[in-house]
Amino acid sequence: MLCTTTTTTSPLNSFGSPWPDLNDGLFYSDAVSTTSDSGLTLIHFYSSKYKNSAPLQGWLQRIHNGQITIDGEVVKEPKAILRDGMELVYHRLPWREPDAPYLLQVLYEDNDMIALNKPAGLQVLPGGLFQQRTVLMQLQWRASKGSSSLETQGSHPVPVHRLGRGTSGILLCAKTMVAKTSLAAFFAEGTSLIGDSSNTDMKQSKRRKISKIYRALVNGILKQDKIIIKQPIGTMRYPGVAKGLYVASASGKPALSKVEVLERDSQLNQTLVQVEIESGRPHQIRIHLSFIGHPLLGKP
Template sequence: MSNDSRTQSMVFGLPWPELNDGIFYNDVVPHSDSGLTLVEFYSRKYKHSAPLQGWLQRIQNGQISVDGRVVKDPNEILSGDSVLVYHRLPWKEPDVPHLLEVLYEDDDLIALNKPSGLQVLPGGLFQQRTVLTQLCWSIKKQNPPLKGQESHPVPVHRLGRDTSGILLCAKTKVAKTCLAAYFADGTSLVGANSNRKAELGGTRKISKIYRALVTGILDEDKVVIDQPIGIVRYPGVAKGLYVASPSGKPALSKVEVLERDGKQNCTLIQVEIESGRPHQIRIHLSFIGHPLLGDPLYIAGGQPRCFDSEIVDESYAQDGGYHRPTNPVPGDCGYYLHAHRLVLSHPTTNEMIYITAPLPSALRTSDEANSSPESMYVSSAR
């Protein structure tokens, strides 16, 4: 990645190895657990990870160390403050894309066109096959970073695994701090505004516009959704699942209808989010009775479906459980949530930066579909 490639598109990414490097989990034994055996400690604390027999096998395989010493005896007695390390062996992660398109880059930041299916940060089954890993690998092929730069670019916000489009990353500590503040300020403005339906655009340093395809036909051309978003307990999600909740935190989304398709019973929309709550677009659209097309988790009302806890995969639930259907719209690939446009005040120059990610065919209007394919469009102006 060059230091300044504002007007020239570039694609980078290395193929994924067959297996990842595994992962190490650290624990410090609390004094309340002093006297437990090694297998008792793990089978009680991490029973969701494996049953007793599974932990016995892991210990006997030499995957756990106590204070730097590999222990294969499951009946080893533990002492308070002992340091335990469990090594999860390398595994083959699910197949995901590895190529990333650079939409904009300068000395401070880089904007990527993230493909659907690729996770941004490590979590669940995806520890290596992430955007962050590709960014780390890309910088290793370059010269040492300039003074003030991060060791590698880091994402300053998240996109869901199956959401495609613009992902903004910082290349310097100054840019990282500034961009993170932009996102936080936008969310806090919504929380502080007693009339959330008021226009906030004049005070914002960053704005994000998405394209989405939803089930059913929206009657109104424009809808403002100010439903709070909170957390509820949910199988397979240790920290809880985000849902529409009257006791949740303020959130604001502005929806505009672009095209209605009565034959397929779906509506193409544009969504501008004034806040950045997890899964906000999916929750808000389902809250008004129009979930993302094919969303298997969120249903009308912004609540989750009820699943048998035995079939809820942890990584599936952590990501919110949205996996685009294979081919629900004839002749298309099913890209139904896409971060399409981003406008921001540059973190160091204060010039306005406009970034657009090319639209998947399913998210183009009829006029756009009949014209030549959308090319990358990036401009900067004071």
């Protein structure tokens, strides 16, 4: 159970459009190259190159459904021969994404950035089953409607960092390229300093322009009031996870978390902690707290 510290705001200062029942699907593009693809049949190309997406019969069905175009024309012949320079597009049909909240509270806004109170259950950027039900989509819809706060010409608001789908808290979004570059650099500076062991003391946070502070409910009772965790985080191979699973690993990248106990509940055998992360490794808080024997409550 995890959230960043947030500030309350009036419900009137909120925005968001209800999600459509179905999203728009996805479009995947490929270009036929002379060296490897030219001369192959359409079915051979897809069933061999993307065999993890669907078996042979699955790709045959997609072709017969008219989900694949060549140079903008629907092709339903699986044995169509591909030639160098052809543009292929596969249309993944629309689907209903899992339920997710859509209202976002505005905590702060100016001409360069907007700070949102992201609710738990809402994904920040597209990924997996969530391609439309994201913070990014709500920002884009708001900008396209010409909302007074996003009416600046050329404004393309985007989140500059991520919060996990199950995490609530403050999310900073840039409205200009200059703001995006500056904020991204501020977030990156702490992570870059972690690689220098001389900078992993308590004074480092004074040099940071952005601090990331979370609250988490963990299993068990932490005996120490304050703990500094410097366990590196890396990846390991794991079935069903193409890019690997992020874990505590001696050969991983440096990571630093400062944990402070806020409240202990002996009856429920759980502890409320505040965690300041100096680096921004994937799943850092979950991994670090599990590493010291106190995993997040309710997390697999």
